[in-house]
Amino acid sequence: MQTIDKAVTTKENRFMSRVIRQVTKLRRLLNKKVLLKAVETYVSTDSPVNENLVAFVEGVADDDVMQIETPAPSIQDTAKSAEAEKKEKEEAAFQKKLLSVPEVESLVQLLVTIYLLDKKYLENAISCASSLIQRAQSFNRRTMDQILSRGYFYWARCMELTGKSSQIRNELLAAYRTTALKHDQIGQATLLNLLLRNYLEFNLYEQADTLMRKTTFPEGDASNNQLARCVSTIETIATSVTLLCSASFLNLQQAARKAPQQSALGFRKTVYKFSVIVQLLLGEIPDRSTFSQKGMIAALKPYLQICQAVRIGDLGAFHRAMQEHGDTFKADKTYSLIVRLRHNVIKTGLKKINTAYSNISLEDVCAKLCLESVEDTRFIVAKCIQDGVIDATIDHATNTMMSKANLDIYTTSEPQMQLHKRVAFCLDMHNQAVKAMRYAENTKTEWESAEERRERMKQEEERMNSMDSDDDF
Secondary structure (H helix, E strand, O other), rough: HHHHHHHHHHHEEEEHHHHHHHHHHHOOOOHHHHHHHHHHOOOOOOEEEEEEHHHHOOOOOOOOOOOOOOOOHHHHHHHHHHHHHHHHHHHHHHHHHHOHHHHHHHHHHHHHHHHHOOOOOOOHHHHHHHHHHHHHHHOOHHHHHHHHHHHHHHHHHHHHHOOOOHHHHHHHHHHHHHHHHHOHHHHHHHHHHHHHHHHHHHHHHHHHHHHHHOOOOOOOOHHHHHHHHHHHHHHHHHHHOOOOHHHOOOOHHHHHOOOOOOOOOHHHHHHHHHHHHHHHHHHOOOOOHHHHHOHHHHHHHHHHHHHHHHHHHOOOHHEEEEEHOOHHHHOOHHHHHHHHOOOOOHHHHHHHHHHHOOOOEEHHHHHOOOOOOOOHHHHHHHHHHHHHOOOOOEEEEOOOEEOOOOHHHHHHOOHHHHHHHHHHHHHHHHHHHHHHOOOOOOHHHOOOOOOHHHHHHEEEHHHHHHHHHOOOO
């Protein structure tokens, strides 16, 4: 609450961003008793949302909270009563001041919404989130932008869980237009991701692609999580619609770097699933360590089998993996992309045959690649020769494929292309790191003294230690 008060006083977004980041940790500590106390302390009785918040929280079944006995006051505690009374008066004055701060009320509404969502009271969560959005919009304060964006996020999530996603698309579009007019970059980033998620849920790839081409993601004040979601969605659209695999792979790498490394396991699984497929479509083989990451071994096992089939060019193994894990690929919405890998399997097999044999009949090529007929094999080999996949010729008289002498790769431009690719990757990472830096907007006259800075750092360290001791984030 002190951070909110500082954010309202200084009107700096970085303080409110710090509050929003703490919501994830506070989420694990929420229970009925804590929320009722928060509503009583920080929401004015004159507020129109007070009664609704109390009703929502009391409507939840009682939590199993361990009762802790309060020790009897000792002689030392009695001696310190004067200091305690003084501190209580200061806290009471501070709490009374916070009653007039709408950001505090909205934060309590947000916590109640999250609590209702976790307890599966979806209808109440939708009502609470809608009230939060309307209440925050009525104040029209820039310090409310981040809380408002989180309200839209949880509102859309609750609507999605109740199967009403198709009903909120127009409201999301109207809210996005409003945030664009107000230059609310945080709200634009959140609502853009919600719209793209809504389109992709109903397989509206063309509409999602149009939206991305007509809009620009605001990278200024947007968090890394929102940016990671956006670039991951862009990759899905680009791969599914425009087949821009190179740009998609770069976006996926950026999303994997910016995603939380100790949490968001489901998001990281999705990113790596698409990353493996896109890398295979580019003709590259993913590193084996990708499939052995903690918490992802089981989820990436079907994709490991596909990767092994592509690496050795075994079309039979590829078809067996497709039949065995077809339902998994459809559930992950990667089936249509994996079907395209059949051509990569055939190309890899032809490369191996071209390297191993100087002269081989098309019948043997058909048998080794498990193709349907010799005529299909003839056309496939001719297409690979035309595309430059293999360096060979077809003797139609003898119905054979004759390989040419392999050239030294260092006489080609391939090493230069690989060097350029790695340098571009390093430069892009440097540019992203520079963009991610945040600088205080204070002038020298507003800087805190050394003593105030030490006190603030001490309080923040104690707060972090108390939260981390409960559960490692």
